[in-house]
Amino acid sequence: MRTNTLRRGLVALFAAAISFGAITQAQAQPQADHVLRIGYQKYGTLVLLKARGTLEKRLAEQGFTVQWTEFPGGPQLLEGLNVGSIDFGVTGETPPVFAQAAGADLLYVAHEPPAPSGEAILLPKDSPIRSLAELKGKKIALNKGSNVHYLLVRALQSAGLSYTDIQPIYLPPADARAAFERGSVDAWVIWDPFQAAAEQQLQARTLRDGQGLVSNHQFYLAARPFAERNPVVLGVLVEEIRDIGEWVEDNVDEATAQVAPLLGLPSEITRKAVIRQGYGARPITPEVVRAQQAIADTFTALKLIPRQLVIESVVWTPPKRIAQHAE
Template identity: 90%
Template structure:
């Protein structure tokens, strides 16, 4: 695929949603003034937070209702944020970069510690491939613009390959797994719990995970208007996420027992994903901004993003009174 075509396709993933959002967002927000709409994926602390119900209790005191929407991946979630269907969500490292490149009006509000083993390049159990160099010319499934997109770029670089040396097959997780199972692709780059499920159910073999290549931070993002208009709601939400993350880290077995039925996965698969995740939501630091800037600069150099981005321009800072006295 030619570079300019790929670039248009990646950025268009978000731009189409944003153009529609320009028409619908104001109307959507006007009807949702006292509602916090959260987008989540099939992993992470938000799954447990949704089940626990403590956020709803705390925000009810602030006059807010909470609504939840599940998304198959970060790019799709950020589409939802830009069309005004959600106010807040969690994604991996790369989706916010492409969303910002497409003009998304979002803010990074917090992040989780690194979890590099929670994403990987997987191979079928009987694959003859034994090295990254052998991926040259191969079909590799991945979710376009997701965290694993950056992992793939870095892994190929480490083997002396260009992104143009492989054949990317852009599919959301469910479709990618189907293609992987039937042998339509040679490898699959994916994150937990889909990664853990493939390892356990399909005996998929890990060619390379993120260790030594990427941080695989999870980022909590908000629509800028919502964060600026309701800073106390955002602070309360991050406080709840931090609390439940601390509990999960200290109680992985109990967390697994709660999460497994919510995900519809076995305890063995769920525990593997739980253990590999990072916990402890915290403010965005200068070091994390630099790491995100490196990701943005990498995709700019590859001409997958049309212009240089400034990650520092989209970092949320709560008002001092909120930061010092969160509810």
């Protein structure tokens, strides 16, 4: 009974968006043919790309303008993509799995290299918990359907625990941090820069990060209709993302100086998050598809999504000339 409730709750986050989109479709403003609407989160390569302005200059040559919308997390961003308010965005590994399960018409466009240390299970500094096995029966805060959801599942499995052995408390990052500080939860599963901030400001202790458990890829995703109509635009976009990622790798201090004020965080916290991220957007490979399929299969086996998924069926295949240029 509890498993069914969990499954319904997890998929509802995305299914509600689908229903909302159907209800409001008649009221929606028609999208301009030459606008690229990008969803981004508070931290990541897209933040720097937005600040740099080079994408806008290149796409102006294609007759496109760019609009940016910030989202608090991957699940919310994919809601926006599903209801048609954005065309492109970036999330962690798990949100697109739940979105696909709920019927979102999305495509995987590119991915970043693994960044397993950029997410972790955190404990209050004075917590008596010393092992994953001690999480049994404990309240654990996480953003439902986010990348850290899979980290938590894998970490529990590694300790011989099942997902039903803990009490998940589904909260977005800001609310989860407040609950963590109050002591209302026993642990918090979170990603950077929230992870780095909690480590520095709250002296939160890392029980387990993703190393050896998950890849923690970042995925760039597009609405299928937009991708099919505008492959050249997506090709330019991926090039720009890759270029700025390579710049960050070679200019960590300068990137930190740019990102810190955008996040409202001190430089030492921001730098830690910058270093732990993966950079260099690249095409989706068969190996990445297999890894993502394993995530989908895990959640299917747990009955947290209602049906078997085929990840390969939602991978963007660019025209040959664009694919060759991206390699």
